[in-house]
Amino acid sequence: MSAERATTILGRINVAFLTTAHEISVDEGAGSVIFDNERGGLLLGYRMSLVESLAREIIAGETEFGRRCNLVGIVTNDNDARHAEAWSNGGPWPANLRVPIWNGTGMLAEPSLDELLVRVPATWALLRREDGQSAEEHTKRVTAAKAAYEAALADAFNRMRADLVLSYSYTKIVEHDLLERFGARLLNIHPAILQPGDPQRTPGITPTADLWTRYHEGFLTTHRKKAVDIPDGEPSTYLIPEGHPALGDEAGREVSIVRVPRSARAGVTLHIMEPEVDEGKIVKDAAYELASDELTMQGIRHRNYREMQQLVPDGILTYIAHPGVRQLLLRERQLRQLRQAEAPYAMTG
Secondary structure: OOHHHHHHHHOOEEEEEEEOHHHHHHHOOOOEEEEEHHHOOEEEEEEOOHHHHHHHHHHHOOOHHHHHEEEEEEEEOOOHHHHHHHOOOOOOOOOOOEOOEEEOOEEEEOOEHHHHEEEOOOHHHHOOOOOOOOHHHHHHHHHHHHHHHHHHHHHHHHHHOOOEEEEEOOOOOOOHHHHHHHHHHEEEEEOOOOOOOOOOOOOOOOHHHHHHHHHHHOEEEOOOOOOOOOOOOEEEEEEOOOOOOOOHHHOOOEEEEEEOOOOOEEEEEEEEOOOOOOOOOEEEEEEEEOOHHHOOHHHHHHHHHHHHHHHHHHHHHHHHOOHHHHHHHHHHHHHHHHHOOOOOOOOOO
16 A cells, blocks of 8 residues: 555544653643742743643644644553642643544544543552562562553553554653554653764653753763663762752762763654663654753753654654555554454544
8 A cells, every 4th residue: 555545544643642640740840830949939931741732732723733633542650649649739731621533524522631541550660579579579570560551551552542652751661562562653752862972862761850960060870870871971979969959859869970071952852662761763853052041950841841842743743754654553553443343432534
């Protein structure tokens, strides 16, 4: 089948999110009005989550992304306590915001973001070694529990009829089970530069803090970079002081670091997920120099959120324009139709 024919049959692309609501709301401040304490409580404004910004783009229907894509689900991995905390101050996105879901003949449904939300708690991460249990037995137990968890994630996305899954501020490493079932349909949004060979390449789970310490203090911490490559630099250690803007949650701890050249260069990357963390093929990225008044933790994150809201929809359009990707999505839809005789609604173009 030609790529053009595949595009015609596909119609709207169904996009779903994989995320951690607590991370977005509590740690990143999305869904809230932000004040910058490093600048005397300066008002930065409302920080819109990527979920909300893409939803509003679809509602408006004024951009190519808004006319080409549906938002069909949001899967979070928060447990009950972290879910409650994430929503204690209004949540990371407006729960009652209604988003139309379209096919080739018209609107199929108009669910709220709350109705699109499915929780699959990562309970495997709370498992502790039991009395009398060997390390090997515990590892097998955790591995089996995580495999079951990822199977539940995959089932949730299949019920949503998701064509693409966006991993956004998702706090767990995706393993073989989910990658095998979704492959190149699973994309990750990383709030930093990931280009191989770029001196400001910043993989790992602390990109905002890394940029802050790189610019202000000329180092990157390495103690939390367990599954990514360590940046080149002179190894050293650092005793974190009380009130540190980027590392204050670990005050009093001596951590490993590498000394690096100072830089105010930041970025956003959309890439295909691979077994190696932050190593997948880049779909679209952007690098930019932060202004002097953006070089605070909140300033870095606020700029990053604005850049992300532009890059991600453009990146998705770039990705689905590739003939091989369109044919992959069509093939997956055909396989899903064979597996699922019934679904909540049919979104097949």
